[in-house]
Amino acid sequence: xxxxxxGPLSPNLLFVMQLLLAMLERVHGVVDxxxxxxxxxxxxxxxERRSHVMILMTTCPSEEISASILRNRMSILLVTxxxxxxxxxxxxxxxxxxxxxxxDVTRQVSALSPVATSEGTARLxxxxxxxVHAVATRLMLMLxxxxxxxxxxxxxxxxxxxxxxxxxxxxQRQSVERAADTYQSRDxxxxxxxxxxxxxxxxxxxxxxxxxPESVEIPTEMLIRAEPPHPHLEGTIDxxxxxxxxxxxxxxxxxxxxxxxxxxxxxxxxxxxxxFAMDIFSNDVVLAFAKTQMPRExxxxxELNFEITRASAAFEVRTFVYVGAIEGVLTIQSLxxxxxx
Amino acid sequence: xTSSAPVLPVDLEAAxxxxxxxxxxxxxxxxxxxxxxxxxxVLKGISFDVQAGEKIAILGRNGAGKSTLVxxxxxxxxxxxxxxxxxxxxxxxxxxxxxxxxxMTGLDNIRFIARLYNQPIRETIxxxxxxxxxxxxxxxxxxxxxxxMRARLAFALTLAIDFDCFLxxxxxxxxxxxxxxxxxxxxxxxxxxxxxxxxxxxIGIIRSYCDRxxxxxAGRSKVFEDLDFAIQIYSAL
Numbered sequence: 001x002x003x004x005x006x007g008p009l010s011p012n013l014l015f016v017m018q019l020l021l022a023m024l025e026r027v028h029g030v031v032d033x034x035x036x037x038x039x040x041x042x043x044x045x046x047x048e049r050r051s052h053v054m055i056l057m058t059t060c061p062s063e064e065i066s067a068s069i070l071r072n073r074m075s076i077l078l079v080t081x082x083x084x085x086x087x088x089x090x091x092x093x094x095x096x097x098x099x100x101x102x103x104d105v106t107r108q109v110s111a112l113s114p115v116a117t118s119e120g121t122a123r124l125x126x127x128x129x130x131x132v133h134a135v136a137t138r139l140m141l142m143l144x145x146x147x148x149x150x151x152x153x154x155x156x157x158x159x160x161x162x163x164x165x166x167x168x169x170x171x172q173r174q175s176v177e178r179a180a181d182t183y184q185s186r187d188x189x190x191x192x193x194x195x196x197x198x199x200x201x202x203x204x205x206x207x208x209x210x211x212x213p214e215s216v217e218i219p220t221e222m223l224i225r226a227e228p229p230h231p232h233l234e235g236t237i238d239x240x241x242x243x244x245x246x247x248x249x250x251x252x253x254x255x256x257x258x259x260x261x262x263x264x265x266x267x268x269x270x271x272x273x274x275x276f277a278m279d280i281f282s283n284d285v286v287l288a289f290a291k292t293q294m295p296r297e298x299x300x301x302x303e304l305n306f307e308i309t310r311a312s313a314a315f316e317v318r319t320f321v322y323v324g325a326i327e328g329v330l331t332i333q334s335l336x337x338x339x340x341x
Numbered sequence: 342x343t344s345s346a347p348v349l350p351v352d353l354e355a356a357x358x359x360x361x362x363x364x365x366x367x368x369x370x371x372x373x374x375x376x377x378x379x380x381x382x383v384l385k386g387i388s389f390d391v392q393a394g395e396k397i398a399i400l401g402r403n404g405a406g407k408s409t410l411v412x413x414x415x416x417x418x419x420x421x422x423x424x425x426x427x428x429x430x431x432x433x434x435x436x437x438x439x440x441x442x443x444x445m446t447g448l449d450n451i452r453f454i455a456r457l458y459n460q461p462i463r464e465t466i467x468x469x470x471x472x473x474x475x476x477x478x479x480x481x482x483x484x485x486x487x488x489x490m491r492a493r494l495a496f497a498l499t500l501a502i503d504f505d506c507f508l509x510x511x512x513x514x515x516x517x518x519x520x521x522x523x524x525x526x527x528x529x530x531x532x533x534x535x536x537x538x539x540x541x542x543x544i545g546i547i548r549s550y551c552d553r554x555x556x557x558x559a560g561r562s563k564v565f566e567d568l569d570f571a572i573q574i575y576s577a578l
Contacts, residue, residue, distance in 0.1 A: 240563070241570070243577035271385075272559040324574035326556050326563040 001028075002054045003143060004069060006115045007079040008086050008108035008208075009059045009093060011172040011179035012126050015159070016079045017057055018175060019136055022155035023147055028053040037111075039064045058115070059108055063256060063310060066114040076121040077142065078112075080208040083201040084194065088185035092178045098193055099222065099232070102200060103314065106252040109204050110311040113255035117210050132156045132171050133164035196221065207255065218335040222250035223317070239274055239321050239328035246321055247332065251314040258340040261288075261304045261317055266331040268297045275322035276330075280306045283313035291322055299333065305340065355564045356388040363428050365391040365414065365506055365536070370423035372409055383409045385560040386423070391506060393429060396537040398547045398568070400575035401557030407540045408434075408510060410557065414538060415508045429505035429536060435496055435528075443484035447475060447494050450483055451501075458502050465501045472527065473497035474520075493520060500527050506536035544572055 003020060007013045017033065024031045032054040034045035042056070042065060058065065069076065080086075083105060090101035115121060122142055126135055133156050140147055147155070156164035160171040172179040189197070196219055203216040223233040226245040237246050261280055277291040287306035308315065317335060321328075360366040372384040383406045391397050401407050412418045414425060415433045417440075433440060441450050448466065455465040470479060473493045483491060499507070507528065528537075529550055541547055547554070547568070554571035555562050558578060565571035 240574075242573035272561040324556070324558070324577035326558050326561065326574065 001052060002056055002074060004074050004076045005055060005057045005079055006061070006076050006112055006121070007059065008081075008089075008105060008112065010079070010081040010086055010089050011176050011182055012081040012085075012168075013057070013059070013079045014176045014179070015168065015172045016077070016124060016126070016135070016139070017055060019132070019155065019159050020055055020139060020143075022158040023136060023139065023145060023152070024053055024055070026151040026155055027145065027147060031055060033057070035059075037065065038062045039068060042068075058112075060111040060312065061115060062111070062312065063114070066111075069115060070118050070120070073120055075143070076115055076118065077139075078116055078121050078123040078208070078210070079126065080123070081126075083197045083205065084186050084189060085182060087197060088182045088189070089178070091185060092181050102196065102222070103251050103253070106200070106204055106254075107312060107314070109207050110253035110255045113207050113212070113311060116207055117212055121210060123208075123210060126168060128167065128169035130168045131165045132160045132168060135168060136164070212255065212257075212339060214339055216254060216337040216339075218250050218252060218317070218337065220332050220335060222252060223247045223332065223335070224249040233332060235331070237330045237332075239270070239325040239330055241321070242324050243322050244320065246319045246330065248316050248318045250335075251316060253311055253314055254308045254337060256308050256311050258305065258307045260338045260340055261302075261306065262334075262336045262338060263302045263304075263317065263319070264299065264333040264335075265302065265319075266299045266333055267294050268329050270294050270296050270328035272326055272328075274325045274328050276302070277320040277322045278302050278304060279318050279320075280304055280315060281318055282306075282308065282315040283310055287315075294328065294330075352388055352563045355390070355562075356386070358388075358390060360426050361390070361392065361428070363393045363505075364426070365429060365431060365538070366426040367414065368424055368426075370410070370413060370425065371421045372406070372413060372418070373421045383560055384413070384420075387555075387557070387560075387562045389555045389562065389564045391429075391536050391538055393505065394534055394536055395553070396539060396551045398551040398554040398571070399538060399540045399557060400547070400554050400571060402578045405557040405578075406560050407557055411508050411510050411538065411540060430503075431506040432499050432502070432504040432508050434508045434510045435499045441483045441491070441495070444482055446482055447473075447479035447486070450494070451479075451498060454498055454502075460502055465498075468501040469494070469497040471497075472500060472523070496524060500532075504535065506538065507532065509537055509539045509541070511541055544576075547572065 005017055021031055021033055030051040032049050032051050034054060035057045036042040036045055037058055037060045086105045087101040090104040094104055136152055136156050153164055159175055160166035161174055199219050203213055206213040221232045224230050225233055226248060233247055263278060274294045275291055276294045279289040280287040288304040290304055356369055368388050370384055370387040374381045374383060387410060399407050399410060411434045413420050451466050451469050452462055455462045475490060475494060478490060539551060551568060554565050554568055556571050556574050
């Protein structure tokens with residue numbers, strides 16, 4: 001018997017894992033807990049299995065492990081949390097900076113897409129002010145577990161170390177590793193960071209609502225200026241200079257599938273003519289490339305179709321001025337990834 | 342999408358720079374040619390300065406308007422608009438043979454130009470003869486010269502007159518290898534105190550002798566104090 005808990009790494013996911021373990025132990029005794037994101041990791045875990053009951057946690061499953069789970073029609077419990085908490089959890093776990101953590105969240109969410117959007121997946125509703133007992137009851141019903149009241153109470157107290165009426169957030173602060181630090185980081189996010197998270201959540205959040213997003217808006221500040229010291233994109237780009245790469249990044253992730261990149265840009269003072277080029281780069285491969293003469297001035301949209309085959313591989317949208325330029329100013333207005341059916 | 346507003350020069354700084362007495366100053370130079378297919382706007386507001394002793398490179402792809410610019414600066418053609426201030430004596434484009442009277446002999450052409458530039462005639466003839474190595478051909482009408490001979494005469498005549506500033510359009514392409522070496526030495530070593538406006542696709546020459554560069558693109562220009570940066574742009578035009 002395998003219970004699959006899927007979701008980006010979060011205090012909620014770790015809490016549910018612990019609670020489910022406590023509940024299953026009261027019914028089945030020894031229970032194996034395995035974290036696997038690749039088929040190899042899963043095989044290794046299965047070889048060391050001690051019990052016929054197992055909880056499999058996956059936070060960023062490979063295409064192979066997702067296909068394997070879906071092929072076997074396993075029941076999947078999707079546990080997620082708001083993007084701010086996910087980003088702070090990533091910062092605490094991976095040690096990356098804020099932007100790096102956002103990229104990591106898009107990696108996990110994109111990789112989870114096949115599992116999250118499958119029919120056999122149920123999302124566990126969980127709020128910070130819920131009681132541990134309420135979550136345990138929900139789990140019991142969703143997974144069809146048979147625990148009597150005493151067993152349920154014992155499992156809750158094992159997690160909350162107090163009483164089953166403790167709130168989820170308090171129980172997590174007590175029992176889940178790094179949860180207290182994560183929530184502390186979340187409380188001190190800067191306003192512009194909160195805004196950036198909100199924009200990403202609007203696009204990627206659909207995946208955690210078990211829907212495939214129609215489009216993903218990439219905040220332009222996630223792009224990186226090619227000129228040292230490689231600041232995040234802000235304002236205009238002076239084209240004056242040799243042919244060169246102008247911007248790269250955002251090193252974010254998209255679910256597997258066909259996409260169209262739509263780059264809206266503004267040109268002015270391009271009187272002597274320049275060539276503009278753009279490509280999509282992922283997994284060491286240029287997925288799409290286009291080059292065009294830049295008009296003298298105006299607002300234009302460049303579109304490139306491409307296919308993502310590995311969600312765990314970050315994608316880049318790179319822009320270039322393809323000839324030496326003595327004048328001209330470029331402003332990238334927006335970057336949108338539209339899902340193609 | 343095009344704008345109806347007037348197009349400003351690329352290089353406002355160069356266009357608005359004050360003009361010094363002993364300099365060549367080019368301001369908002371425009372050159373249009375009327376062709377059967379319409380007006381060709383070859384130069385669209387070129388501005389730069391050359392100070393005494395300074396060597397400036399003109400960089401640009403074929404068709405960017407470099408040779409037209411040299412002809413305008415050298416006074417061979419007139420600009421459509423804009424002006425050129427010549428505060429130094431300036432050569433015609435080196436190796437430019439268009440000013441010769443073809444029915445006159447090489448010697449007569451030398452005499453004519455020496456008088457025009459108020460140079461001692463005998464000394465000028467000797468200097469040209471010594472440098473061009475045309476020998477008895479100087480007695481023949483210029484129209485009988487090969488293009489190489491005509492270029493050598495023009496080159497030698499340019500060097501025989503003491504100009505403050507030389508206009509050089511691909512100097513190295515004149516004559517055979519020995520003549521090219523001699524031209525190189527005469528121009529860049531013996532006259533290194535002179536100002537020069539140099540057009541060359543040879544990056545080595547540009548790096549060796551020039552202080553600044555003007556990059557021409559689609560008839561527009563930008564002055565660069567950083568020669569390496571200008572060469573990087575030129576290399577990718």
